[in-house]
Amino acid sequence: MTERKIKVETLTRVEGEGGLYVRLQGEQVEEVRLEIYEPPRLFEALLRGRPLEDAPDITARICGICPVAYQMSSVHAMEMALGVEITPEIRRLRRLLYCGEWIESHGLHMHLLHAPDFLGFESGLAMAKQFPDEVNRGLRLKKHGNQLVDLLGGRAIHPVNVCVGGFYRIPSRNEFQKLVPDFEWGLNAAIETTRWVAGFEYPELESECEFVSLSHPDEYPMNEGVMQTSSGDQIEISDYRDEFQEQQVPHSTALHAIRKTTGRPYLLGPLSRVNLNRDRLSPSARKLADEIAFEPECRNPHRAIIARGLELVHSYEEALQILRDEHSTRQPRVTYDYQAGVGMSATEAPRGTLFHRYEIDTEGKIVEADIIPPTSQNQAQIEVDLKAWVGQVIEKEESQAARLCENLVRAYDPCISCSTHFLNVTIERS
Amino acid sequence: MCKPRLAVFKFASCDGCQLSLLDAEDHLLAVADAVEIVYFPEATSHMEEGPYDIALVEGSITTPHDAERIQQIRKDARYLMTIGACATAGGIQALRNWADKDEFMQAVYATPEYIQVLETSTPIAEHVQVDFELRGCPINQYQLIEVIRSLLAGQTPRTPRHSVCLDCKRRGTVCVTVAQGTACLGPVTQSGCHALCPSYNRGCYGCFGPALQANLVSLSEQMEREGASKAEIAHKLKNFNAYSHAFRTESTRLVQLEGDQRG
Numbered sequence A: 001m002t003e004r005k006i007k008v009e010t011l012t013r014v015e016g017e018g019g020l021y022v023r024l025q026g027e028q029v030e031e032v033r034l035e036i037y038e039p040p041r042l043f044e045a046l047l048r049g050r051p052l053e054d055a056p057d058i059t060a061r062i063c064g065i066c067p068v069a070y071q072m073s074s075v076h077a078m079e080m081a082l083g084v085e086i087t088p089e090i091r092r093l094r095r096l097l098y099c100g101e102w103i104e105s106h107g108l109h110m111h112l113l114h115a116p117d118f119l120g121f122e123s124g125l126a127m128a129k130q131f132p133d134e135v136n137r138g139l140r141l142k143k144h145g146n147q148l149v150d151l152l153g154g155r156a157i158h159p160v161n162v163c164v165g166g167f168y169r170i171p172s173r174n175e176f177q178k179l180v181p182d183f184e185w186g187l188n189a190a191i192e193t194t195r196w197v198a199g200f201e202y203p204e205l206e207s208e209c210e211f212v213s214l215s216h217p218d219e220y221p222m223n224e225g226v227m228q229t230s231s232g233d234q235i236e237i238s239d240y241r242d243e244f245q246e247q248q249v250p251h252s253t254a255l256h257a258i259r260k261t262t263g264r265p266y267l268l269g270p271l272s273r274v275n276l277n278r279d280r281l282s283p284s285a286r287k288l289a290d291e292i293a294f295e296p297e298c299r300n301p302h303r304a305i306i307a308r309g310l311e312l313v314h315s316y317e318e319a320l321q322i323l324r325d326e327h328s329t330r331q332p333r334v335t336y337d338y339q340a341g342v343g344m345s346a347t348e349a350p351r352g353t354l355f356h357r358y359e360i361d362t363e364g365k366i367v368e369a370d371i372i373p374p375t376s377q378n379q380a381q382i383e384v385d386l387k388a389w390v391g392q393v394i395e396k397e398e399s400q401a402a403r404l405c406e407n408l409v410r411a412y413d414p415c416i417s418c419s420t421h422f423l424n425v426t427i428e429r430s
Numbered sequence B: 001m002c003k004p005r006l007a008v009f010k011f012a013s014c015d016g017c018q019l020s021l022l023d024a025e026d027h028l029l030a031v032a033d034a035v036e037i038v039y040f041p042e043a044t045s046h047m048e049e050g051p052y053d054i055a056l057v058e059g060s061i062t063t064p065h066d067a068e069r070i071q072q073i074r075k076d077a078r079y080l081m082t083i084g085a086c087a088t089a090g091g092i093q094a095l096r097n098w099a100d101k102d103e104f105m106q107a108v109y110a111t112p113e114y115i116q117v118l119e120t121s122t123p124i125a126e127h128v129q130v131d132f133e134l135r136g137c138p139i140n141q142y143q144l145i146e147v148i149r150s151l152l153a154g155q156t157p158r159t160p161r162h163s164v165c166l167d168c169k170r171r172g173t174v175c176v177t178v179a180q181g182t183a184c185l186g187p188v189t190q191s192g193c194h195a196l197c198p199s200y201n202r203g204c205y206g207c208f209g210p211a212l213q214a215n216l217v218s219l220s221e222q223m224e225r226e227g228a229s230k231a232e233i234a235h236k237l238k239n240f241n242a243y244s245h246a247f248r249t250e251s252t253r254l255v256q257l258e259g260d261q262r263g
């Protein structure tokens, strides 16, 4: 029997660096490895001994695409350790900032990184000649996300305005109001985009994964709630470490996560969020989900781009509501005194749940830091899904099979640099 | 005529600096028209081998493999330009240059032996000759477009080397140190952000690295007069540009002085 290998040396249109290796024995898939060769940056170690106020600035640098998620998870965890209660206004503005990041990240991924796979282009830029309206729309949506993060965060990449307790400065009512017309246009454009991607041709694939995401009784999950799973479990954030476990594997600098109780991987991200919280999407997003007949429990990872579209619509609608009502007369932040303690928090980064845990001392210094980014949690599930997918595409010619594997990996929008503690495709046949 | 060939490479980094190129929405399609993007894995699956006219390099050198990879990129590139604090100063990950790398690895990984890393995280210029360094964590996208433009026009790119303070005066931001007693690295930090932090009511934390004629000793003394300890000031300098010559020298001096005082 001949041994075949499929190898993708450098996975493209993903954030960070990694590769993919597949080994086959005849038609039997022997091994699938998602190889993260992103150099480790050791954030958890370098945070130790630093003032707790450094956490939002430093952890933002783990990932340039989702710095807000890092900042939000770290400030929430610190506030828990310090016993700080934030005001409802600050909480709302934090959700607004989060909407900005979802718009920016989903807008970029859908138009420039993922759509080219369905339409047969090597990049969004190459796609621009034949689909100028769509690409320009994508760029404009992404820009809105950046403008919002820019206004409230001070800067689109690595915002400077987030701090433990709230914000350094709250923009004026006028500054918020200025964004309203663009966001009104954006809401409609996001609906158009979602209809557009819902019309793509999707390959069949059923994932057997367990979906996991935050869930909150009355809002679409972003920065608060319990961990809900598709098998019906609800897990308090304080039990995160006991329920979800990371393991190191030899072929990757990112750790692999499994559910402790089942010993099996799980899936985070837009597909999980929409599947588990559809009834809490904003009215336009919910209506759109029904209109395009999005499955109540969608198990095809290729279709995650549609879930992303629904969340894009949701983010615009929620952002608009906050932007219109914003009055800006409150105190920007809550002050606190140092106390020793442990704090943890999970928030929904565009790619899935991000968990932070810190231990701090009486002088406000970080004693221990523990960060579990979404990609490292998803990685094991991606390998399982890939194995099923390779079985389906393996009769194809080598380079074609490798390309199809790469497409699947991109569907998860993996963020490789953030898997600090991820792509090439190699298929090997024997 | 052939368009100039542009390539974007990544080492240890967060992708934020290369994302700045995708974030230049209004200029992106124009840039993509003016140059041929022949290697940019974050944006396109189209990948060509060198030679390249401009290589943009993000990230610092932290693994033996990367130390070799940068040599080939240098051979392939006419102009090699580093983008961001990681590539020009080692980045936040350079904090391990002061620590025991093995202990750091053990703190994060159960089996550190699976992973090969160097003792230090170093800027690109410590490995190969660099034609231009663009500062910032992240870089400023307008500066990036301007630098690419000048390189293509055969001009020497210029970016301002004055301190953040001057920009505060220009935009009329009230000094956060004078008015509120907030510790600020603005006097020793290079401009490039349009004095962002003070305009949001906080002190600069030095993300563009040292300004040209930064007097760090003088700033430390001022901060001490305002009540900061040497250890606190050293911590402020040990940030995204910790391993830049000026910040490194001053934080080392402060730590030594403190050690001497303690005897």
Ligand code: SF4
Residues within 6 Å of the ligand: A061, A064, A158, B013, B014, B015, B016, B017, B018, B058, B059, B083, B084, B085, B086, B087, B091, B092, B136, B137, B138, B139, B240
């Ligand atoms: S310099 Fe800052 S923004 Fe740029 S890659 Fe490094 S950490 Fe990211």
Ligand code: SF4
Residues within 6 Å of the ligand: A160, B164, B186, B189, B190, B193, B194, B195, B196, B197, B198, B203, B204, B205, B206, B207, B208, B209
């Ligand atoms: S003020 Fe300082 S820390 Fe803030 S963005 Fe500018 S250079 Fe960076």
